[in-house]
Amino acid sequence: MTQPSGTGTGPVTAGEGGRPTASRTLNQRLFSLFVPAFRAVGGIFFDRKRLVGIYFDDSTVGWKWVLRGILFQKILGFNRNISWPVSPLNTVSISRNLEFDPDDINMFNEMSGKYFQNFAAPIRIGKGTWIASNVGIITANHDPTDLNRHLPGQEVVIGEACWIGMNAMILPGVHLGPRTIVGAGSVVTRSFPEGDCVVVGNPARLVRTLAPGQADDGLTPK
Numbered sequence: 471m472t473q474p475s476g477t478g479t480g481p482v483t484a485g486e487g488g489r490p491t492a493s494r495t496l497n498q499r500l501f502s503l504f505v506p507a508f509r510a511v512g513g514i515f516f517d518r519k520r521l522v523g524i525y526f527d528d529s530t531v532g533w534k535w536v537l538r539g540i541l542f543q544k545i546l547g548f549n550r551n552i553s554w555p556v557s558p559l560n561t562v563s564i565s566r567n568l569e570f571d572p573d574d575i576n577m578f579n580e581m582s583g584k585y586f587q588n589f590a591a592p593i594r595i596g597k598g599t600w601i602a603s604n605v606g607i608i609t610a611n612h613d614p615t616d617l618n619r620h621l622p623g624q625e626v627v628i629g630e631a632c633w634i635g636m637n638a639m640i641l642p643g644v645h646l647g648p649r650t651i652v653g654a655g656s657v658v659t660r661s662f663p664e665g666d667c668v669v670v671g672n673p674a675r676l677v678r679t680l681a682p683g684q685a686d687d688g689l690t691p692k
């Protein structure tokens with residue numbers, strides 16, 4: 471999965487309060503001068519509040535997604551109404567009802583086959599969570615008595631620093647606690663709100679609990 475590469479001139483470090491530090495290269499300083507202009511232009515097509523964070527502030531990666539989004543979303547119509555860049559290979563139902571951290575916007579722009587079905591209820595995704603290809607996160611089933619309609623939606627909550635393996639399905643109403651790992655191909659039909667665990671299979675069952683700190687959430691300073 472792509473980590474922001476900056477401008478390709480070395481590591482980007484932010485000082486206290488996000489201020490640039492002396493380790494920023496000249497190229498990175500020059501690049502950051504253009505970011506407000508990129509954001510102004512990108513804001514014509516997308517919600518500029520979404521065009522922030524590690525993929526935009528010191529990196530060209532997010533801006534490439536913006537360019538791709540202008541072509542595929544705004545001109546060709548894939549995910550047209552979504553207010554942030556989303557790959558044409560992934561699908562988001564609507565812009566509202568999806569909570570995620572700006573630094574995790576890569577989940578919509580990398581890999582393929584992901585479906586965030588959020589038109590009926592919110593999907594809330596905690597900071598630092600990774601979602602692999604072909605994952606479905608579903609908030610509403612079809613009404614079995616009338617397949618042209620949906621049953622009322624149920625919110626899906628995925629905690630911080632979870633990892634959802636390839637081809638997993640998260641079904642309506644599921645809540646996963648922080649640092650939950652969902653095995654590839656699993657169908658999660660019920661909640662595991664405690665977190666710090668590995669769940670696998672169809673229906674997903676608990677196979678392992680992780681001691682606090684055993685799962686590296688990537689959020690805790692070392």
Ligand SMILES: CC(C)(COP(=O)(O)OP(=O)(O)OC[C@H]1O[C@@H](n2cnc3c(N)ncnc32)[C@H](O)[C@@H]1OP(=O)(O)O)[C@@H](O)C(=O)NCCC(=O)NCCS
Pocket residue numbers: 602603634635636637651652653654655656668669670671672677678
């Ligand atoms: C969930 C996962 C991380 C577990 O790894 P692990 O902790 O090493 O688990 P183990 O291999 O020890 O397996 C524990 C048990 O769960 C079962 N199991 C593991 N993964 C499973 C899966 N995806 N589906 C069903 N059962 C699974 C094993 O067969 C084993 O069962 P057993 O105790 O009856 O023999 C791993 O199996 C997995 O699915 N990884 C996802 C990979 C992926 O999607 N990557 C995408 C790129 S980001």
